[in-house]
Amino acid sequence: MKSNRGTILPRSFYEREDVVEISRRLIGKVLCSKKGNRFTSGIITETEAYCGRDDRACHANDGLRTKRTEVMYGPAGHAYVYLCYGIHHLFNVVTNKENIADAVLIRGVYPLQGIEIMKQRRNNTGKSKPLTSGPGMLSEALGIKTSDTCTDLTEGPIWIEDHDFKVDKSSIRSTPRIGVEYAGEHAKREWRFVTDQFIN
DNA sequence: CTAACGATTCGCT
């Protein structure tokens, strides 16, 4: 774990048809943002897959097409950012082909670059307070807002890089997704992926 | 127009 720069993931990375596999493969990649000349990044440690068909946990389930979910029906590799609980901005990446609404929620990153900026945005005055270990927290730390929805992740100002960090396959656990009990049986699917490889 | 409800986080008990 030493490189400072990576390759921006190409659209083809996001165009795969299996959103669960993309979710798994995003673990270890690096989420970056450059807002007003302030660069921040973190290694993705936790993701969740959401499928537009037969998945009651997904906002676009059963082809539900609204102003909010429209971006999920667009081409892969764009950001879907929405407001949760009136407070938190949750960041997803749109996957699969146009008109097929799949997405991966980024739930956690390991702070890599711009840590002071993240602490500032999080109003974290050096105290031992989680910085980027939750979907709302990481968006705040990286300066990602709902106005960033539809951002093309192959262009920026938000993008994902491959730094060639090798993630030990055995370190990636799969579990049911968080906070989607309303999805009934679908909530039991193990579509959440998390690694503890970068915890310290 | 109205109302119910979150893909969460934080602070306090």
Added chain:
DNA sequence: GCGAATCGTTAGT
């Protein structure tokens, strides 16, 4: 461990 905060989205009147 529990509950409040907080407001855009959604569906229904």
